[in-house]
Amino acid sequence: MARKLPPLNALRVFEVASRSENFTHAAKILNVSQGAVSRHIAQLEAFLGLRLFVRNQRDVKLTTQGEQYAQAIAEAFDRIELATQVSRRDKQNRVVRIRLFPTVAMKWLVKRLARFHTLYPSINVQVTIANDLVDVSAGEVDFTIQTPAIPKPGVRYDTLFPIELLPVCSPAEFNKHPPVHDSRELLDRTLLHSMKRPHDWRIWFEAADVTPGSFREGLSFGNSSLAYQAAIDGLGIAVAHLELVQDDLKAGRLLAIHPLVVRTADSYHLVGRETDVGRPEIAAFRDWLLSETRTFLHRQDLALLLSNQHRCELADGAWIAICLGYALQVSRCSSLGRDFLSKSRLILFVRPIHVSSWASARSEGG
Numbered sequence: 001m002a003r004k005l006p007p008l009n010a011l012r013v014f015e016v017a018s019r020s021e022n023f024t025h026a027a028k029i030l031n032v033s034q035g036a037v038s039r040h041i042a043q044l045e046a047f048l049g050l051r052l053f054v055r056n057q058r059d060v061k062l063t064t065q066g067e068q069y070a071q072a073i074a075e076a077f078d079r080i081e082l083a084t085q086v087s088r089r090d091k092q093n094r095v096v097r098i099r100l101f102p103t104v105a106m107k108w109l110v111k112r113l114a115r116f117h118t119l120y121p122s123i124n125v126q127v128t129i130a131n132d133l134v135d136v137s138a139g140e141v142d143f144t145i146q147t148p149a150i151p152k153p154g155v156r157y158d159t160l161f162p163i164e165l166l167p168v169c170s171p172a173e174f175n176k177h178p179p180v181h182d183s184r185e186l187l188d189r190t191l192l193h194s195m196k197r198p199h200d201w202r203i204w205f206e207a208a209d210v211t212p213g214s215f216r217e218g219l220s221f222g223n224s225s226l227a228y229q230a231a232i233d234g235l236g237i238a239v240a241h242l243e244l245v246q247d248d249l250k251a252g253r254l255l256a257i258h259p260l261v262v263r264t265a266d267s268y269h270l271v272g273r274e275t276d277v278g279r280p281e282i283a284a285f286r287d288w289l290l291s292e293t294r295t296f297l298h299r300q301d302l303a304l305l306l307s308n309q310h311r312c313e314l315a316d317g318a319w320i321a322i323c324l325g326y327a328l329q330v331s332r333c334s335s336l337g338r339d340f341l342s343k344s345r346l347i348l349f350v351r352p353i354h355v356s357s358w359a360s361a362r363s364e365g366g
Contacts, residue, residue, distance in 0.1 A: 006047045013040035014052065015077050018070035021053075021060055096285045098143040099128045101196070103225040104268065107244040109145070116288050123281045136271055142282055147266045156277070158270040158286065160293045164242040165204045165262040168254040170234040180258055183208040190236030191216060194224040200239045207262040228254070243268075 005011075017026040017037060027034045045052050052066035062070060100109065105127060113125060134144035137155055149157040167186060180186065183205065191201055205212040219235060221227045228245055231238035232253050240254070242261060248254040270289055276282045 006044055007040075010040040010044040010047070011073065013037055014044050015070070015073050017041060017060075018052075018062055018066065018073070021062060023060060094122055094281050095124045095126060096143070096281050097126045097128070097141040098145070098285075099130045099134045099141040100143075100145040101131075101223065102129050103194075103196075103223050103228075103241075103244060104145050105129060106225050107228065107247075111247070112292055115292065116285070119288065120281070120284055123284065125285070134271070136273055139273075142276060143270060143272045143285070145268055145270055147268055149267075149269050149271075154274045156272050156274050158272075158290055160268045160270055160289070161243045163264045163266045163268065165200055165207075165239050165264060166242045166245075166256055166260075167204065167237050167258045168228075168240045168245060168249070169231050169237045169257050171252065171255055172234045173231075173237065174255045174257060183210050183258055183260065186237060186258065187212060187216070189216075191218040192227045192230050192236045192238040193218055193220040194222075194227045194238075195220055196223050203264060204239050204260070204262050208258075208260050 013026065013030060013032075013036075016029050017023055020026055020029075023034050023037045023041075027037045030037070041053060048069070050065050051063050052069065053060040054063055098109075110127065113127075116123075116125065128141070130144065133146055133148070133150075134141060136142070136144055137152065145160065147163065149159075177189070187205075187210070193201065202212055219227075219230060221230060224238075224241065224244070227238045228240055228248065230236065231240070232248065237257055245254055249256070270286060272282065272286065
């Protein structure tokens with residue numbers, strides 16, 4: 001059965017005009033002439049068989065019946081608007097917006113997005129760069145990745161991976177100087193600094209039982225990715241976040257110039273809103289990223305086991321060095337371990353196996 005509805009254009013004009021009780025203002029909102037508004041109101045009044053407005057020389061006023069009809073119409077338009085927003089949101093929500101620091105974006109996230117797109121081709125991930133901490137509660141983005149987990153109502157933090165510091169340089173820089181026998185020797189080399197992480201070198205030296213005093217001037221860069229690239233280009237030695245340079249280490253673009261890996265008290269966190277937990281694309285991205293992180297770390301640990309073809313067992317061993325697929329457990333206090341590490345030119349990367357925090361790393365002597 002066909003609905004007996006008034007002309008919908010006239011209904012829309014009346015809804016706007018009833019809110020302002022001004023035909024001129026309604027005409028501006030609807031981008032039509034004042035005469036067109038008057039004609040639509042007259043058409044609706046004729047359909048209903050009642051007067052909706054009292055027209056004076058200077059203004060118009062809703063009649064009692066007009067007020068009642070306007071209220072009912074407003075409620076109907078509100079429901080239409082809400083239904084429209086929900087329908088549009090269902091489509092728009094296939095977009096996941098993440099804003100994060102450039103180093104994490106370029107050195108870690110972007111290269112993994114191809115795997116997410118393969119799994120969820122209908123979800124569009126928008127990646128933008130931030131230079132300061134991102135407030136996800138503002139609603140401009142869905143996620144960020146940052147180091148401090150600052151408690152805030154309605155904000156969810158999922159830990160991705162810890163920050164572990166490792167001195168790295170290019171193969172050319174590695175071979176240009178004599179082997180590093182002692183961490184103090186790095187004080188005489190060109191150190192590359194990130195202005196965003198100004199304390200990383202000091203943390204590493206303190207964990208190595210070295211009082212750095214005043215560093216050589218070295219070179220400073222606006223963010224860590226620039227410092228890592230400078231290290232790749234042979235400008236000096238950068239203290240890198242291990243997880244962010246894994247690909248560079250595996251590809252041989254960077255080498256670990258010293259075996260000490262220092263796990264700091266900080267970790268990278270995926271930050272999002274609690275209220276978005278029910279959105280399927282948000283849940284998919286969070287679950288995928290956490291799974292990707294677990295898989296990534298598992299692959300590293302598995303690599304240690306698979307590469308354990310030639311292993312030197314030392315009772316006090318605390319570190320593992322990967323040298324072209326061979327695993328050697330060494331202690332910082334072990335002369336055998338030191339001799340091997342100082343003579344080897346083939347170190348790809350190192351990873352602590354007994355250290356859970358920077359504090360424990362220091363207590364174990366680094």
